[in-house]
Amino acid sequence: MTLGNTSAQSPATEDASNLTVRLITSTTHAFSSEKLNKNKHNWRTWEDSFWQAMTLSLLDEYTPPDMETFKPNKDTHPMAFRNWQQNDRRACAFIGSAISESEKITIGGAPRAGVSKFWKMLTDHHTNDGPVAQINLIR
Numbered sequence: 001m002t003l004g005n006t007s008a009q010s011p012a013t014e015d016a017s018n019l020t021v022r023l024i025t026s027t028t029h030a031f032s033s034e035k036l037n038k039n040k041h042n043w044r045t046w047e048d049s050f051w052q053a054m055t056l057s058l059l060d061e062y063t064p065p066d067m068e069t070f071k072p073n074k075d076t077h078p079m080a081f082r083n084w085q086q087n088d089r090r091a092c093a094f095i096g097s098a099i100s101e102s103e104k105i106t107i108g109g110a111p112r113a114g115v116s117k118f119w120k121m122l123t124d125h126h127t128n129d130g131p132v133a134q135i136n137l138i139r
Contacts, residue, residue: 108121
């Protein structure tokens with residue numbers, strides 16, 4: 001027994017074949033709260049302000065945990081991939097505007113590998129201090 005038109009694509013297939021990624025052109029150009037600085041131990045307060053700013057800038061889908069979820073295939077969706085890359089670079093630049101110069105020097109600047117690598121470097125730098133550093137922070 002056949003139900004409906006068997007030649008029609010399923011919504012998932014149709015969405016995959018017509019994949020679009022819009023180019024984000026937000027009006028926010030730089031992070032305006034206090035910049036991330038390990039010497040100020042401001043990771044937790046910075047992260048909260050950062051997420052709010054990223055969301056208002058429409059760049060939150062390019063940050064964890066979503067950052068790689070929607071990355072289009074460059075061979076099958078070249079325009080969507082190009083827009084995704086530009087949005088990824090915009091997210092990297094936004095993160096770069098939100099960290100101190102000493103942070104940029106410590107982690108080696110904004111990596112050209114993308115926001116995923118950039119975010120991991122920052123997170124590792126600020127959350128993997130170990131027990132001795134945590135005791136010093138408590139003091």
